[in-house]
Amino acid sequence: MSSLPDNPVIVVGSGLAGLMTALCLAPQPVVVVTRAGLGEESSSQWAQGGIAAALGEDDDAALHAEDTLAAGDGLCDSDAVHAITGAAREAIATLEGFGVVFDRDGQGRLALGLEAAHGRRRIVHAAGDSSGAEILRAMVRAARATPSIHFLEHHSAERLLTTDGRMAGLVVAGQDGERKFIAASRVVLATGGLGGLFQATTNPAGNFGQGIVLAARAGAKLADMEFVQFHPTALAGRTRPLALVSEAVRGEGALLVNDRGERFMSTIAGQELAPRDVVARAISAELATGRRVFLDARQALGERFGARFPAIHTLCRATGVDPARDLIPVSPAAHYHMGGVATDLRGRSSVPGLWAAGEVACTGLHGANRLASNSLLEAAVMGQRVAEDIRRAPVVMPSFHALPSAECAVEDEAVRPIVSRHFGVIRHAAGLYAALEELLPMVEEDGPATQPALVALLIGVFAYQRRESRGGHARSDFPLPQPRSQRQIMTLSEALAAARAILSHPEARSA
Numbered sequence: 001m002s003s004l005p006d007n008p009v010i011v012v013g014s015g016l017a018g019l020m021t022a023l024c025l026a027p028q029p030v031v032v033v034t035r036a037g038l039g040e041e042s043s044s045q046w047a048q049g050g051i052a053a054a055l056g057e058d059d060d061a062a063l064h065a066e067d068t069l070a071a072g073d074g075l076c077d078s079d080a081v082h083a084i085t086g087a088a089r090e091a092i093a094t095l096e097g098f099g100v101v102f103d104r105d106g107q108g109r110l111a112l113g114l115e116a117a118h119g120r121r122r123i124v125h126a127a128g129d130s131s132g133a134e135i136l137r138a139m140v141r142a143a144r145a146t147p148s149i150h151f152l153e154h155h156s157a158e159r160l161l162t163t164d165g166r167m168a169g170l171v172v173a174g175q176d177g178e179r180k181f182i183a184a185s186r187v188v189l190a191t192g193g194l195g196g197l198f199q200a201t202t203n204p205a206g207n208f209g210q211g212i213v214l215a216a217r218a219g220a221k222l223a224d225m226e227f228v229q230f231h232p233t234a235l236a237g238r239t240r241p242l243a244l245v246s247e248a249v250r251g252e253g254a255l256l257v258n259d260r261g262e263r264f265m266s267t268i269a270g271q272e273l274a275p276r277d278v279v280a281r282a283i284s285a286e287l288a289t290g291r292r293v294f295l296d297a298r299q300a301l302g303e304r305f306g307a308r309f310p311a312i313h314t315l316c317r318a319t320g321v322d323p324a325r326d327l328i329p330v331s332p333a334a335h336y337h338m339g340g341v342a343t344d345l346r347g348r349s350s351v352p353g354l355w356a357a358g359e360v361a362c363t364g365l366h367g368a369n370r371l372a373s374n375s376l377l378e379a380a381v382m383g384q385r386v387a388e389d390i391r392r393a394p395v396v397m398p399s400f401h402a403l404p405s406a407e408c409a410v411e412d413e414a415v416r417p418i419v420s421r422h423f424g425v426i427r428h429a430a431g432l433y434a435a436l437e438e439l440l441p442m443v444e445e446d447g448p449a450t451q452p453a454l455v456a457l458l459i460g461v462f463a464y465q466r467r468e469s470r471g472g473h474a475r476s477d478f479p480l481p482q483p484r485s486q487r488q489i490m491t492l493s494e495a496l497a498a499a500r501a502i503l504s505h506p507e508a509r510s511a
């Protein structure tokens, strides 16, 4: 610790957003605090499909923006959509500059894949379906070779400290439980998603939204918390997390069938390549009737499956499924969080000195539903933008703080069943009310379940108040979208007040 620079920029998390921010800040001193080893326990490392970027001759950023707005189902922030899709070409070039090797076609041009709800082939990928692993390999290597970046690996950010409402530092805890205070007036949260709150998830199991807890407790505004994207085609099984069978497999022509061999997506607009929420709901409806659901890649890919999707092929084979000959069993799983810490297009949160980038942040790019492969793009573009903004911002010296009392060990097991039962693909008032009834005491008691319960409570309040079905949020009691829908933005104290108000009206169970 003594070797850390004074008042460094602190980046929490070492997925794509965190590493991009740290690298783009060089030679400014940065400390990367990350819970596991550098790049580990990140969704970035597991990404399969790739990064959306309008680079094809038949494509442009305006078409990419159009597809993003359509998937976002009326709730995207149009400025964010145009700014981020418009910055894709530069982001890809920056990643290549850091040593990422993207796949190219026979003529040496970037190979572009097709994914659901994209009107053009525009998914830039690396190492076939191991895009995330290749991107992080290069980014970790570049970061380790950058002398201005210091690392606190195997350390978790536990608490953000503010003085007079602005960032003053953070408390980190090592694996041995030893706690340290780092004075810092500039902190960037890049802590990723919250899929770990759900039993069925494709995210690293330990990521339940710690960045949301940090920001919420510091008083930051949170946006769109109700919008969780369920990936329709996780490899069905009992493991945690579930392996993912990328959309790109459907992009190559694989079909969804039930155990009667019926192609139940054939009558739905967009068919297998409809937006994720549509596909997830259709699969959930099949599963709810007791049927099983499969991906059939036998005709579309057959023996080519292993070459085109080597990682997915290995995952399937590990469960005894040969995609060239067998049907692949699939089910929906919590995959991506559209909501998070509300930021502007510089990545600034509502707390001075606190930025957020990547999945923990909510720029408004995704609206009610993320378009496939837009999240790595957002992480890369916003990492660059946060770095740019920090470089320009005047440096304030943080005023010293005493350590707050120690946090108790965090335990998410009590929260997961509540979240999985009530905040899944289909929600309703009675379930949301019941969940809030269980979660509020956990948040108030300050025990081991408090942190995951706090994230869950935020989802519950936002979901309860959204009396419509839109994008990733589906309510059986409000199956239609409302004509004039708006984004929701709240602080933690506002959400707690809302939860108490809902629970004080027992008739709200059916509201």
Ligand SMILES: Cc1cc2nc3c(=O)[nH]c(=O)nc-3n(C[C@H](O)[C@H](O)[C@H](O)COP(=O)(O)OP(=O)(O)OC[C@H]3O[C@@H](n4cnc5c(N)ncnc54)[C@H](O)[C@@H]3O)c2cc1C
Pocket (backbone or CB within 6 Å): 012, 013, 014, 015, 016, 017, 018, 033, 034, 035, 036, 039, 040, 041, 042, 043, 044, 045, 046, 047, 048, 049, 050, 051, 052, 131, 132, 155, 156, 157, 158, 190, 191, 192, 193, 202, 203, 204, 207, 210, 211, 244, 335, 336, 357, 358, 359, 360, 372, 373, 374, 375, 376, 377, 379
């Ligand atoms: C299986 C899978 C496949 C995907 N495929 C694609 C794809 O093809 N294309 C696409 O665009 N998106 C894809 N996504 C989504 C995309 O990977 C993520 O949205 C994106 O990588 C998020 O990047 P990030 O840097 O914000 O967070 P992450 O990559 O998740 O990194 C978060 C980091 O924060 C650390 N951390 C968390 N809490 C703390 C704490 N309290 N203290 C210290 N460190 C902490 C974590 O350990 C990790 O290092 C996929 C996601 C999954 C799970």
